Amino acid sequence: MSFQPVKFYQTGTFTVGNRLLVPEERSVQANMERTNSLNSGHRACQGCGEALGARYAIDAAMHATNNQLIAANATGCLEVFSTPYPETSWQIPWMHSLFGNAPAVATGIAAAIKIKRQKGLKDDVRVVAQGGDGGTTDIGFGCLSGMFERNDDVLYICYDNGGYMNTGVQRSSATPPAARTATTMPVGQQPGNVFGQGKFMPAIAMAHEIPYVATATVADLRDLEHKVKKAMTFRGARYIHILVPCPLGWGAASQDTIKLSRLAKETGTFPVFEAEYGELTNSSKIRRVLPVEEYLRPQKRFAHLFGKTPAVATLVRLQALADKNIRKYQLLDKEAN
Amino acid sequence: MLKQMEGSHAVAEAVALCRPEVICAYPISPQTHIVEGVGEMVKAGKITNCEFINVESEFAAMSVAIGSSATGARTYTATASQGLLFMVEAVYNASGLGLPIVMTVANRAIGAPINIWNDHSDSISQRDSGWIQLFAETNQEALDLHIQAFKLAEELSLPVMVCMDGFILTHAYERVDIPTQEQVDAFLPPYEPRQVLDTHAPVSIGAMVGPEAFTEVRYLAHEKQMQALDLIPKLAGEFKTIFGRDSGGLVRPYRTEDAETIVIAMGSVLGTIKDTVDEMRDAGVKIGVLGVISFRPFPLDAVREAIKHAKRVVVLEKTFAVGIGGILATDVRTSFFGFGIQIESYTVIAGLGGRPITKASLHELFEKAGRDDLPRLTFLDLDWKVVNKQLERERKMRRSGPAAENILRDVSSTAAHLG
Numbered sequence: 001m002s003f004q005p006v007k008f009y010q011t012g013t014f015t016v017g018n019r020l021l022v023p024e025e026r027s028v029q030a031n032m033e034r035t036n037s038l039n040s041g042h043r044a045c046q047g048c049g050e051a052l053g054a055r056y057a058i059d060a061a062m063h064a065t066n067n068q069l070i071a072a073n074a075t076g077c078l079e080v081f082s083t084p085y086p087e088t089s090w091q092i093p094w095m096h097s098l099f100g101n102a103p104a105v106a107t108g109i110a111a112a113i114k115i116k117r118q119k120g121l122k123d124d125v126r127v128v129a130q131g132g133d134g135g136t137t138d139i140g141f142g143c144l145s146g147m148f149e150r151n152d153d154v155l156y157i158c159y160d161n162g163g164y165m166n167t168g169v170q171r172s173s174a175t176p177p178a179a180r181t182a183t184t185m186p187v188g189q190q191p192g193n194v195f196g197q198g199k200f201m202p203a204i205a206m207a208h209e210i211p212y213v214a215t216a217t218v219a220d221l222r223d224l225e226h227k228v229k230k231a232m233t234f235r236g237a238r239y240i241h242i243l244v245p246c247p248l249g250w251g252a253a254s255q256d257t258i259k260l261s262r263l264a265k266e267t268g269t270f271p272v273f274e275a276e277y278g279e280l281t282n283s284s285k286i287r288r289v290l291p292v293e294e295y296l297r298p299q300k301r302f303a304h305l306f307g308k309t310p311a312v313a314t315l316v317r318l319q320a321l322a323d324k325n326i327r328k329y330q331l332l333d334k335e336a337n
Numbered sequence: 338m339l340k341q342m343e344g345s346h347a348v349a350e351a352v353a354l355c356r357p358e359v360i361c362a363y364p365i366s367p368q369t370h371i372v373e374g375v376g377e378m379v380k381a382g383k384i385t386n387c388e389f390i391n392v393e394s395e396f397a398a399m400s401v402a403i404g405s406s407a408t409g410a411r412t413y414t415a416t417a418s419q420g421l422l423f424m425v426e427a428v429y430n431a432s433g434l435g436l437p438i439v440m441t442v443a444n445r446a447i448g449a450p451i452n453i454w455n456d457h458s459d460s461i462s463q464r465d466s467g468w469i470q471l472f473a474e475t476n477q478e479a480l481d482l483h484i485q486a487f488k489l490a491e492e493l494s495l496p497v498m499v500c501m502d503g504f505i506l507t508h509a510y511e512r513v514d515i516p517t518q519e520q521v522d523a524f525l526p527p528y529e530p531r532q533v534l535d536t537h538a539p540v541s542i543g544a545m546v547g548p549e550a551f552t553e554v555r556y557l558a559h560e561k562q563m564q565a566l567d568l569i570p571k572l573a574g575e576f577k578t579i580f581g582r583d584s585g586g587l588v589r590p591y592r593t594e595d596a597e598t599i600v601i602a603m604g605s606v607l608g609t610i611k612d613t614v615d616e617m618r619d620a621g622v623k624i625g626v627l628g629v630i631s632f633r634p635f636p637l638d639a640v641r642e643a644i645k646h647a648k649r650v651v652v653l654e655k656t657f658a659v660g661i662g663g664i665l666a667t668d669v670r671t672s673f674f675g676f677g678i679q680i681e682s683y684t685v686i687a688g689l690g691g692r693p694i695t696k697a698s699l700h701e702l703f704e705k706a707g708r709d710d711l712p713r714l715t716f717l718d719l720d721w722k723v724v725n726k727q728l729e730r731e732r733k734m735r736r737s738g739p740a741a742e743n744i745l746r747d748v749s750s751t752a753a754h755l756g
Contacts, residue, residue: 116410
């Protein structure tokens, strides 16, 4: 964990019991005065990783900004399940415009705030933009790159569930290789999503040399809270990419959302790290490296790899990708392994 | 203050006087001089308390405008042609959300074939987008309409497009009367948003609306535009009181009182038409002109009132609906259809992609119309020889090649396409 020197290994996880901490170090979610920015009653599926990630992220951002936060939201699951007219789960000023423009809308909000501050607004209002992986890595990519390049004062949060789940589980450029989606069916010579395609947005964000880039999963929510709060200490463009399992799209049990998130990290499939101004500054180490198979097997989107004749060659390729992540993002805990 | 200046700079001056708070833009000819002008003024501190943002696309420009307008900032952008088309999704979004953004459209043709010169295809393509569209006849009017546009937009909470002919107005040096800051401040109060992203009173904007309420929300947009039909003349009146000149309004009749033929058009071509009409009036022809300033909302009553006594209307438009013909002409016909008014109506497509509209061609056209000797749909100065040659080529050969390039070759070999 990046924010304190002592590691608490309890119940086989990194979770830190709040009662062991001094009050100011306790989690935002443990605070009686947490804002419930994304309030209960929304329409997300059981076990939705995105709903969980968004609640923690936005509550942490609210905490860090003294509740002076405005959010721009891309079209997608998060937008749809949180605001079925005339209801809304958002307890903060929130705006949805289009699928591909959340970063630019946020730029506009930040520009307006800057002028209002010049004209006497006392509150230091901050801006967050959020979207799924489709809205981020595909259709919103141009606007996101523009926002990064101008270094606009916006925190962009991508909730990555590896596909267009809202429209019925189609492939995005964040869909992992070999995964089954409605547009990469497990048929033909190369079942599932092809290898050698797709993009890893955090690396692209780093290439823009923006002040802060981080990845996180919903398995380590203290880490997520910490990164959101840390992001709010910077001015300029910031990017947090959160892996959020989708029980529907992944074909996983809804009670396995946290477990799968942890396995994604512990296998090296999803690297958890921080970077500042384009340079890697911190990696969340893997305690015990697990084979990718442990992450893949519980998910029906990879079921075709584990049939009567296991797709050994494909598994080897997926393992190689995880190993590469481990090297590239320095994920190995040398003490533990 | 009277000044000799380029149309684009006159518009930039007008925008500056309106105390904009956020300006975002992506460059596209012939809009560039406008945003260069305001950009420099922001950088030099001539426009204070304003953020100028160079964005990466027109889609981003309109999206930034949506964000800033929803946060309560007076917001301006400008575009043209392909740029307007590239931002279309956000154009509809801005009006659907009821955000009072003001945008200049420096009217330019739409490709393919790519063409940077003037016609009205770009803004007319957005006629159903829910934006108010005002067309300027002169640079003075372009300047004045921007000042009116901010007030109109903010009173109704609807976005307004000020359309001015690319190059013909944007790049023309003319005398303009630049108002004082005191005059503009007296006319245009600070922006008080109806809806705003405010941390002290959080709202959700842009929720999903299903069949149970969508029709009502959409109807409201129409209702707002109907309100604009009353508000536009009212603002033109207030404008006259403060600035001392006629500018804006719904329509502008010229020598229509006893006219048997009334020519209807929008934008700068009205100047050439009025000159032609003056000459024909001198020769005793009963002809007049009706300029349409407000294309959306379309002033059905005002148009009908202006033309009801005429024998015929000639609607001359710098755009057309491929596969049917006129667009403005269809709207004009709607104004008198079902009112028991017998008027012949002729549609003339003219000035596409910057094709000059000459007095000589207009003379001939209006004389033919006066004899009711005009087809219902005319393409002014169309070179039939070139068109027929290409049609012949396509009949003869399966692989006849790209049409535009063929026509360009044919035209350069005859070189007689400009009248």
